Amino acid sequence: MHQALKAPEHSFAYTKKTIKPAFGLKLPKIFDNFEDKPVASGSIAQVHRLRATLRFRRDVVIINLVVKLSNCIPALKLWRLDESVQQFAVFIMSQVDLARDAAYLHPLVHPADLVETYEQGECWLVKR
Incomplete structure (x- = not known):
């Protein structure tokens, strides 16, 4: 060999x-x-x-942690932050999906x- x-x-x-x-x-x-x-x-x-x-994916984890903490405060439960953040997370995760981004020339290609x-x-x- x-x-x-x-x-x-x-x-x-x-x-x-x-x-x-x-x-x-x-x-x-x-x-x-x-x-x-x-x-x-x-x-x-x-x-x-x-x-x-990649660093920017950590944001969704932090946002979810804040929402979980906000559920412990009765006055904030009326705002239904968990539903809003869930919709936001779906949008964000689609933005950082590398397979999807590759079709649009992912910004980490140079x-x-x-x-x-x-x-x-x-x-x-x-x-x-």
Whole structure:
């Protein structure tokens, strides 16, 4: 078995530097946890693993927590905040659905940077 050749990695500082012009935000404003060591590198790109979701999805969790707390206050129950937030959450989740966004050129796609999911797989070697 031969060992795969690996292209040299560029620095993490360079990776961070490409994010801001591509997406208009610094890396920590977009992602919760971004590994600075690439998983792989090639002639035109390198791959970094992201160990969390995009930051903006956390908003729905926070809003739901506030609604649950508001249900403990009798005067706020009349406002039926849970129903309003549920409708809002459906709208928001459709906005952050990556499959749907891909059809509209997802904002995290740029000629210099591409954000995709990382799927762990098994290596199967076939002998000839």
